[in-house]
Amino acid sequence: MLSIIIPARNEEKIIGKLLNSIKNQNFDCEVIVGNDSSTDSTAKIAKKYAKVVTGKWSHPGSARNACAKLAKGNYLLFLDADVVLPKNFLNQNFKEFTDRKLVSATTYVSPLSNKLIDRFIHGLGYNFFYFLLQKISPIACGFCIFCRKDIFMKVDGFDRSITLGEDHDLVRKSAKYGRFGILHGPKINVSVRRLETEGRLNYLLKMIKAALFMTFRGPIRGEIEYTFDHKSKKVP
Numbered sequence: 001m002l003s004i005i006i007p008a009r010n011e012e013k014i015i016g017k018l019l020n021s022i023k024n025q026n027f028d029c030e031v032i033v034g035n036d037s038s039t040d041s042t043a044k045i046a047k048k049y050a051k052v053v054t055g056k057w058s059h060p061g062s063a064r065n066a067c068a069k070l071a072k073g074n075y076l077l078f079l080d081a082d083v084v085l086p087k088n089f090l091n092q093n094f095k096e097f098t099d100r101k102l103v104s105a106t107t108y109v110s111p112l113s114n115k116l117i118d119r120f121i122h123g124l125g126y127n128f129f130y131f132l133l134q135k136i137s138p139i140a141c142g143f144c145i146f147c148r149k150d151i152f153m154k155v156d157g158f159d160r161s162i163t164l165g166e167d168h169d170l171v172r173k174s175a176k177y178g179r180f181g182i183l184h185g186p187k188i189n190v191s192v193r194r195l196e197t198e199g200r201l202n203y204l205l206k207m208i209k210a211a212l213f214m215t216f217r218g219p220i221r222g223e224i225e226y227t228f229d230h231k232s233k234k235v236p
Contacts, residue, residue, distance in 0.1 A: 002029040002094055003073030003149075007063035009036040011081040012045055014191070018084055019049035027090040030072055033081075034063035042081075060142060061158030061166045068152055076152055078167075080143035082191035084112060092185030097146045103178030104147045104171045106130065106140035110187040117200055118192050125207045130182055137215045138180040142167035144188040151177050164210055164220040 004022060008015055015033070022031060031050035035043045036057050046052045053070060057063040064078055075094070079085075089107075097105050109126045111118040126141070133139055142158075145167060155173040158166045171180050195203050213220060 001073040002027075002075045002077055002090070003068075003071035004029055004031045004077045004079060005034065005064055005067045005071065006032070006046075006050070006079050006081055007034040007036060007057075007060040007067070008038065008042050008046070008081040010038045010040045010042060012038075012041040015042055015081045016045050018079065018081060019046065021085040022090075023049060025085060025088070025090040027094070029077075029090065032067045032071060034067045036060075036063050059158075059160055059166075061162075062160055064142070065157040065160075068149065068157060071149060074149055076145075076147045076149050078142055078145045078147070079188075080191075082193060083143050084189040086110075086186040086189055089186045089188070093146070093183045096183050096185055097181075100181055101179070102146070102181045103151045104138075104140070104145065104174040105181045105183050106144050106146070106171070106188075107183045107185060108187045109141075109144070109190050111192050112189050113192045115192075118195065121195065121200055121204050122190070125204050129208075129211050133211070133215060134180065134182055138171050138175055139165075139168040139211060139214070140171045140180075143190055145171065146183070147171075147174060148178075159219065161221060162219045165214050166219075168211075168214055169219050 033046040033050045033052050035052050035054040043052050043054060053067050055066055068076055093107055108130060109122050111122045129139060151174045154177060159169050162169055210220060
């Protein structure tokens with residue numbers, strides 16, 4: 001069984017799109033939303049589709065860890081509240097994940113934007129580095145990570161001391177116990193709201209810098225500035 005885990009704080013404008021896209025997958029799974037002290041209607045919306053766990057966490061990794069402990073599934077899928085699943089995403093990618101006997105995995109990404117610059121950024125800033133580093137030092141973003149639950153628990157989940165790249169750290173730790181892979185099913189559709197907030201060039205350069213730092217120096221614990229409060233006026 002697959003358990004889908006989604007951390008969320010004040011995501012009433014966007015989380016319904018993700019949850020509806022999960023509902024339309026025609027795939028039997030458990031959905032858990034980690035409601036991080038939301039003051040809007042996030043929990044109310046989520047309860048229509050999912051089990052809601054409410055807490056006060058200082059980091060998305062902490063919310064993910066708390067929800068993972070309650071998950072009934074033998075397999076976990078971590079998603080962010082602002083992604084949207086395309087048709088057949090779960091059926092195709094989960095089948096490949098289990099068929100290849102991977103311990104952790106991600107998919108390539110596609111931006112929820114028609115702008116050429118956004119497709120370039122996601123192609124270079126994500127997909128190229130995913131492909132380039134997958135066998136040297138695998139990376140995956142928290143908005144889409146498949147992981148076997150037994151392996152997740154063995155590596156003690158997401159490291160709360162890491163300020164940027166705790167998701168990459170997770171798949172690297174898991175790869176010590178088996179194979180990490182990039183799945184070839186439908187790509188995850190990701191929001192561009194962080195790009196809208198930080199500026200596209202600044203964001204791309206920061207992600208490249210972070211990927212190189214983590215590859216050659218290790219986990220980031222404050223060396224690169226990063227904030228989780230990145231919501232823009234435009235959604236997604």
